[in-house]
Amino acid sequence: MAIYGQMDNHNGYRPKMLVYKNLKNKDVLKHFNERFNELEHLFNNAKVIMSPYAAARDISNYNTILDSLYKVKNNQDVKSLLLNNGLEVTGQAYGRLDNSFHISDDDDVSSYKAKAQAEIGWDLINSKFYQKEAKTKQILYGNEVDRLQQFKKQNENVFDDSQNKIIEMYNYYLAVTMTHRLKNLDILNEASQLMLEQDRVATDQTMDLMNEKIDLEYQLSQTYNAEALDKQPLFIIKPTMLVVDTLALMNLVKDNMGSKIITANQKMLENRKQLTNYLSTTKLTPFFRVSSYWTSKDRLSKNLDLGVRFTIPLWNQTKSKKHSIDVQSALLELQRTTDNEQLRSICLQQLNIIDKLNQSVSVEAIHMRQLKKYVEIRKKAYAQNQNGYNYIVRMQEYNQLLKGTERLCHLMLNRQMALINIEKTIGADVKYLTREVDL
Numbered sequence: 001m002a003i004y005g006q007m008d009n010h011n012g013y014r015p016k017m018l019v020y021k022n023l024k025n026k027d028v029l030k031h032f033n034e035r036f037n038e039l040e041h042l043f044n045n046a047k048v049i050m051s052p053y054a055a056a057r058d059i060s061n062y063n064t065i066l067d068s069l070y071k072v073k074n075n076q077d078v079k080s081l082l083l084n085n086g087l088e089v090t091g092q093a094y095g096r097l098d099n100s101f102h103i104s105d106d107d108d109v110s111s112y113k114a115k116a117q118a119e120i121g122w123d124l125i126n127s128k129f130y131q132k133e134a135k136t137k138q139i140l141y142g143n144e145v146d147r148l149q150q151f152k153k154q155n156e157n158v159f160d161d162s163q164n165k166i167i168e169m170y171n172y173y174l175a176v177t178m179t180h181r182l183k184n185l186d187i188l189n190e191a192s193q194l195m196l197e198q199d200r201v202a203t204d205q206t207m208d209l210m211n212e213k214i215d216l217e218y219q220l221s222q223t224y225n226a227e228a229l230d231k232q233p234l235f236i237i238k239p240t241m242l243v244v245d246t247l248a249l250m251n252l253v254k255d256n257m258g259s260k261i262i263t264a265n266q267k268m269l270e271n272r273k274q275l276t277n278y279l280s281t282t283k284l285t286p287f288f289r290v291s292s293y294w295t296s297k298d299r300l301s302k303n304l305d306l307g308v309r310f311t312i313p314l315w316n317q318t319k320s321k322k323h324s325i326d327v328q329s330a331l332l333e334l335q336r337t338t339d340n341e342q343l344r345s346i347c348l349q350q351l352n353i354i355d356k357l358n359q360s361v362s363v364e365a366i367h368m369r370q371l372k373k374y375v376e377i378r379k380k381a382y383a384q385n386q387n388g389y390n391y392i393v394r395m396q397e398y399n400q401l402l403k404g405t406e407r408l409c410h411l412m413l414n415r416q417m418a419l420i421n422i423e424k425t426i427g428a429d430v431k432y433l434t435r436e437v438d439l
Contacts, residue, residue, distance in 0.1 A: 086127025257427030
């Protein structure tokens with residue numbers, strides 16, 4: 001028998017081409033016996049592992065960094081507000097063109113050639129001294145909204161990354177199992193071709209084996225790309241029931257990340273109402289001014305002024321603005337209700353999927369135990385009758401065990417995906433709300 005195959009770094013797994021030459025009964029039986037010994041060692045030394053969910057991700061470090069950065073931002077933004085004491089200095093200097101255009105009345109008091117003035121004013125309403133607490137809260141609420149939104153976005157990336165890692169881990173376990181089964185199918189195909197040449201097997205049976213091998217090679221090429229998987233031990237994921245604290249989960253749905261962002265926005269809106277008043281639209285600036293004039297008689301004159309500048313709007317939008325804020329807050333509450341109901345529906349769907357998969361895992365676990373007992377009983381019969389049993393049937397029994405291992409792996413992977421879908425939906429880790437019960 002000649003075997004041709006290779007790993008392609010660009011295309012991944014490439015199926016082997018088997019070419020059988022000068023097949024003989026004793027050679028085929030030798031291959032069967034060697035493989036049976038390998039399978040006995042494989043199942044006796046199989047590694048039983050727990051679901052690989054817990055070790056797939058860790059976001060605590062990112063959250064710590066995010067919180068510390070926003071803490072610094074809060075401190076600096078508040079510090080910037082407190083630096084605003086409202087004091088401002090303004091000045092101006094200019095020359096008059098009256099004499100050039102002969103329009104000056106040459107009044108000794110009012111006529112001058114040039115003027116320079118400087119003043120210091122105190123913009124009280126726009127300073128830290130007016131509504132200091134409310135202005136500070138507005139800064140903190142705004143930063144909290146930004147922090148929660150960034151946290152939510154990062155969580156989505158983390159859950160996607162977690163999902164990909166878990167799929168990769170399960171695919172590895174599946175690929176190892178499929179590779180071992182593919183090795184069995186190679187020997188079965190070898191035996192089938194020998195029997196076909198001797199007119200001892202129907203053509204359709206040979207085709208069934210070839211098609212099963214082709215399907216398995218295709219699945220393997222789509223699952224995992226690696227070399228020497230047939231040298232790896234068999235991984236059997238321990239069958240468990242995944243129990244979820246549904247009541248605690250539903251409470252968590254109400255307090256999902258989107259709801260937290262809405263709450264922070266509502267606090268910011270409520271605080272904005274406090275900042276919204278008629279006085280905040282006015283401007284009141286006490287000032288002290290120093291003025292210097294160069295008179296038309298070439299004399300320098302100075303004045304000191306103390307006064308107040310004010311701007312008072314003749315309209316008042318306070319009531320309509322506060323009403324608009326109330327409406328905006330109500331819209332956010334409506335959005336929260338709609339979102340929570342949608343999230344609750346999605347979570348219930350995923351919980352239903354988990355329940356169904358729990359039942360399937362339980363059935364498959366029972367099936368695997370029964371099949372193992374059956375294989376053990378058959379193994380004793382084979383040991384007592386070394387030359388009088390059907391080698392093909394025995395190999396197919398081992399393949400059934402491997403198929404059951406694959407089915408169990410698929411079921412538990414799909415169950416983990418349903419759990420991660422819940423986490424992605426509500427934006428929170430729910431591992432602490434779950435426990436696995438051995439079957």
